[in-house]
Amino acid sequence: METGHHTLNDLFAQLGLGSDDTAIEDFLGRHHLQGEEKLARAEFWSDSQRKFLRDAIIEDSDWCEVVDELDALLRH
Template identity: 80%
Template structure:
């Protein structure tokens, strides 16, 4: 697992095993959305391991937390 202090959205997508170039991220954001009060970690489009990573990042207030929050906001637009 990557343990650097500052992570980008590209880093997060790579960590989640998703395409991490800008075009792949844009495609993901265009095809996946969160509605209303839907929790990021409960979205049906995550695998179990992706869901666990995101949950752990938020629960532990890890160095991934900021970029996970950024992804949450982006999935609501």
């Protein structure tokens, strides 16, 4: 298991997405979560991305804080 503080850029890279600030802003502009929709159940993730996000929360891994941040950003 990796240790340390992960950034939003790190998370996007881990998910295999463009991880520079412009790519992240573009992603956040195109994708949103509604109401009680769970982050890991959103239709825009691949199966492996979905599993990573779900496991990060369930296992309370060192990724969970930045996954929570992503969840919040997708709700604005």
